[in-house]
Amino acid sequence: MPKEYRTIQEVAGPLMLVKGVEGVTFQELGEIELASGEIRRCRVLEIDGSDALVQLFENSAGINIADSKVRFLGRGIELGVSPDMLGRIFDGMGRPIDGGPEIIPEKRLDINGLPINPAARDYPDEFIQTGVSAIDGLNTLVRGQKLPIFSGSGLPHANLAAQIARQAKVLGDASNFAVVFAAVGITFEEADFFINDFTKTGAIDRSVVFVNLANDPAIERIATPRMALTAAEYLAYEQGMHVLVIITDITNYAEALREVSAARKEVPGRRGYPGYLYTDLATLYERAGRKREHDGSVTLIPILTMPEDDKTHPIPDLTGYITEGQIILSRELYRKNITPPIDVLPSLSRLKDKGIGDGKTRGDHADTMNQLFAAYARGKEAKELMVILGEAALTDIDKKYAAFADAFEKQYVSQGYNTDRSIEETLTIGWDLLRMLPRSELKRIKDAYLDKYYGQEPVKKGE
Numbered sequence: 001m002p003k004e005y006r007t008i009q010e011v012a013g014p015l016m017l018v019k020g021v022e023g024v025t026f027q028e029l030g031e032i033e034l035a036s037g038e039i040r041r042c043r044v045l046e047i048d049g050s051d052a053l054v055q056l057f058e059n060s061a062g063i064n065i066a067d068s069k070v071r072f073l074g075r076g077i078e079l080g081v082s083p084d085m086l087g088r089i090f091d092g093m094g095r096p097i098d099g100g101p102e103i104i105p106e107k108r109l110d111i112n113g114l115p116i117n118p119a120a121r122d123y124p125d126e127f128i129q130t131g132v133s134a135i136d137g138l139n140t141l142v143r144g145q146k147l148p149i150f151s152g153s154g155l156p157h158a159n160l161a162a163q164i165a166r167q168a169k170v171l172g173d174a175s176n177f178a179v180v181f182a183a184v185g186i187t188f189e190e191a192d193f194f195i196n197d198f199t200k201t202g203a204i205d206r207s208v209v210f211v212n213l214a215n216d217p218a219i220e221r222i223a224t225p226r227m228a229l230t231a232a233e234y235l236a237y238e239q240g241m242h243v244l245v246i247i248t249d250i251t252n253y254a255e256a257l258r259e260v261s262a263a264r265k266e267v268p269g270r271r272g273y274p275g276y277l278y279t280d281l282a283t284l285y286e287r288a289g290r291k292r293e294h295d296g297s298v299t300l301i302p303i304l305t306m307p308e309d310d311k312t313h314p315i316p317d318l319t320g321y322i323t324e325g326q327i328i329l330s331r332e333l334y335r336k337n338i339t340p341p342i343d344v345l346p347s348l349s350r351l352k353d354k355g356i357g358d359g360k361t362r363g364d365h366a367d368t369m370n371q372l373f374a375a376y377a378r379g380k381e382a383k384e385l386m387v388i389l390g391e392a393a394l395t396d397i398d399k400k401y402a403a404f405a406d407a408f409e410k411q412y413v414s415q416g417y418n419t420d421r422s423i424e425e426t427l428t429i430g431w432d433l434l435r436m437l438p439r440s441e442l443k444r445i446k447d448a449y450l451d452k453y454y455g456q457e458p459v460k461k462g463e
Helices: 133-139 156-167 188-201 219-239 250-263 277-285 313-324 331-335 363-389 394-413 424-433 446-456
Strands: 008-012 016-018 029-032 039-048 051-056 069-072 078-082 088-093 107-110 151-153 177-186 207-213 240-250 287-293 295-307 325-331 343-350
Touching: 051 188, 051 207, 069 207, 078 219, 088 277, 133 343, 133 394, 133 424, 151 156, 151 394, 156 188, 156 240, 156 295, 177 219, 177 250, 177 287, 177 295, 207 219, 219 240, 219 250, 219 277, 219 295, 240 250, 250 277, 250 295, 250 313, 250 424, 277 295, 277 313, 325 331, 331 343, 343 363, 363 394, 363 424, 394 424, 424 446
Parallel strands: 088 207, 151 295, 151 325, 177 207, 177 240, 240 295
Antiparallel strands: 008 016, 016 051, 029 039, 029 069, 039 051, 078 107, 287 295, 325 343
16 A cells, blocks of 8 residues: 655645655656545656655646645556557547547556667668658658658648658558557647548558647646657567657647746756757657567657747757758748648758668669759759849750759649659659750769660750
């Protein structure tokens, strides 16, 4: 029987100080019993001798210090896991909210997970097809990678997240693919959009969804991504599945972290965020990866909205340090009605070279990708010159590049949120666009591929 303490000293916002405790450990769960018999949950944040600082999951309203008692449960926050989790919707603390039965867990796992031994990690090198050309063709996602999406407020990252969750697959092994979706601090409307989309398209059958709403307590927001990653690790390493984890929105998570840090009166770091924000984000992101001698893998796409579209803000800045690239959404493209508005030039996938080529996508993938990047960059330059000097100042070849840039945005990047393109289709569209340029300009592609895919058109002199 756990000891009960009636030694609550003070309550300050989401924190509470309990004196004279024994044998209580860091991150241990506790229950607060109010005078009315109501039970609220808390977690130990700090131990100082016999004093315990605990963090409340629910709000602190109505806690009478004199009449309330606290008992500690001797364990951290755990998630009951089972293969039956697929197709279910949970709240931010892992309780079912879809009206279905409770999960009978095979085991209970600590949500903080266990660190992966670096020597046991396997290198990510298998292609994941998202069906989105701007990602598959130019910033390829690889199994076991962590690739964030940097968005801005009002940009359609929710549509892109739902599209990737619906369409993503490992080629040749579709049956064993699962999506764990964690919504952190989102509005009810947004949560409704995701649940309806997943249910309507049937994607829910292979998904585990965790939903933490904006009106849920801050502490729950800190636990939700860890719940999702714990479920993903179980499905990957114990059920041998390829799991894609999508977390939206990391900015809300960091805000909750800042709120708790301010309540603890910690010395703030950059822009008021705690100094350990980098470490904290790393404890999430680094749970992605592959393990040797395990079939499964955890691939992570965290989505974050950059405050004021500022990629030097601490959250995107630190995220970019930890993760292997970024997909950036552009407000300019969004205004042009390009869907999804992925800005391919500043976007990057650092592991794309490992996931493409013969046997994975196609032999010409790397060359066409480099050529498309180069041609689009030059086309954008030509368009900027056109704005300043007028069209008459451009050479014929610059005009071709400018036309290429427009066509590239409209045909390659823009595909809507319901089009699922195979990698073959993406490469074919890439070649169709490259034919807008003379063969002599395609200097980044091997002649063998040009002969095969471009068509042997005679090159006119002077081009």
